[in-house]
Amino acid sequence: TGCVIFYITKLAFEKKHIDWFINMVLWVLVANLLYGILQVLNWDFIYLFSEWGNLLGARFTAPFGFMSNTGIMGMFIAFCNPLLASRKGHFSTVAALALFPMFIILHSSTSLIAATIAYLFVFYFKYTKKLFIITTMIFALFGAGFFMTKADTIGTERFSQWKLALTDSSIHPLTGWGLDSFRNFNERK
Secondary structure: OOOHHHHHHHHHHOOHHHHHHHHHHHHHHHHHHHHHHHHHOOOOOOOOHHHHHOOOOOOOOOOOOHHOOHHHHHHHHHHHHHHHOOOOOOHHHHHHHHHHHHHHHOOHHHHHHHHHHHHHHHHHHHHHHHHHHHHHHHHHHHHHHHHHHHHHHOOOOOOHHHHHHHHHHOOOOOOOOOOOOOOOOOOOO
């Protein structure tokens, strides 16, 4: 998706307009973050009376902004992180670094990995190589390790469910167990 957006941007904009495009995307990020704060405070005026509001009990604990999903919000932040870090000055680098706690709040480990790689890529070209190596070590040892052990796993919790589903499907390969097969366990299953 990023490559397609880059290609469309390259075709549609001249080089002098790229700054305007990046700033526009970053303002969308700011709007999403501010709306996420409203969601945490339970002042959500878009999703409160929608199907999502009924499904979630009209109480949002994760600030997904206008994206309607924490995973999509995590991907959007990962997309915006290198755009923010590439702005001029040291403040933009620190501001991009300040977005990383959002991945813990959103429980989005894949987005964290993508944002880390993109952030380090920008960091490599923006600062000295010595500072890049130090930053890389900090990210690799502390950031990713802490996140994957304390905040979120990288999908390994699904393996036991897949094993159970494959075992159950091999017992009755054609007919299966029918509807509601994982809820009501008895002596036959």
